[in-house]
Amino acid sequence: MTVPGESPRPSRRSIHEEGCIAAHALDILGERWTFLVMRELMFGPKRFGLIRAGLPGISASVLTQRLEGLEASGIVQRVLLPKPAEVQVYALTDVGLAARPVIEALCRWGVVMPGHDPTKFISPTSLMFSMMVMVDADAARGLDLRAGFDLGRESFQGALVDGRWEVEPGPAEGDLVFAGSPNALAPVIYGPRRLADWEGSEAVRFSGDPVLGQRFIDLFSLRRG
Amino acid sequence: MTVPGESPRPSRRSIHEEGCIAAHALDILGERWTFLVMRELMFGPKRFGLIRAGLPGISASVLTQRLEGLEASGIVQRVLLPKPAEVQVYALTDVGLAARPVIEALCRWGVVMPGHDPTKFISPTSLMFSMMVMVDADAARGLDLRAGFDLGRESFQGALVDGRWEVEPGPAEGDLVFAGSPNALAPVIYGPRRLADWEGSEAVRFSGDPVLGQRFIDLFSLRRG
């Protein structure tokens, strides 16, 4: 599908006919869904269905296409899980993992751009990712805790270490535990309402020390970079 | 599945129906040309024709559309130059300028992605930008010089300060001066041939101390991040 020589029509791949390396990267970002698929895999390999769950609206055929394209570009690789599972998952290669700073930069820029609508669907991965980017490092230094997040099909746990907030998939355990859908939890975490105000909410469950919990969510704000 | 404000057709704007802030930024990057237009303006305001010169292949109508869209998004603003000139230029707003880390991250990721074709068109802005990103900070520390670049319709000068390589538009002056098209200069700067080998080349002109010149271009490599 890639003709060696000329490209008479700018048809499919390589939308931007440029030698610029940033433009080269844009060929990936520019294609609908593609970068979102990468985002879904940033915390670790996933199965087809779980990727799809994080990308509502994508059709199976398009997801297949994207996965194929990413594999051809050396960004994603299929992995056959060992042992008893023996199911196939999709994993980011080193090249794919290297795109992490791009997502982070995108997040930071996204917050200063007007027009962001937080009522739209938020995937578990995207919520966890945004928290890593938005944490107030100065305020976080000195605080030391672990928190778990039960987001439905996916759960994570994170630790505050030296001002950074690091997250990985895993059981929702820790000093604090939040449970609920990403869309329900996002306004809890990013405020401006207080944690106590969510008491009794059906969509959100919290367990742990309320004072510590409040200190924790105060670290995250969409105002700061 | 989503929210009250359902959008029956995913029509034009807001391609990615997500609350994810990175996805929000992707709406800009995803649209063909849009981000490239921003790149062209990163070093300062430009006129319509000069932007177009940096984006070969874009049609006037599409450039107009993109400029309008960017203006509507608060990323670009039209500025009427004062005094005798009194021509209109396009400038990045603060929001637009804030996207600079995104381009930098894109550049860094672009180099590790396979498939980059440096024979394709390189715009003056993109060459200057890539140099800022690719400079080897460790090696650059301790070296102190200014270099000018005459790229045809556009010229720049840069200074090595404390390991950073900072560039701004301006006359091509300095301890070293390089002249030629970006496509001709890119292989000179990024190697692997030595500067001396370009002696007598028609497409490239160099003036300054050859030894210093070589030390300078050794700071730039597509291998390093």
Next chain:
DNA sequence: CTGTATCCGTGTTGATACTG
């Protein structure tokens, strides 16, 4: 559950031509 194959509507692009 994990995809694959096909089909049609439509949005977008790039050419061309034109205006101030």
Next chain:
DNA sequence: CAGTATCAACACGGATACAG
């Protein structure tokens, strides 16, 4: 030079139906 207007071609996305 700086855009605007029109338009046909086409590639892409989403839906649906189907297969391992």
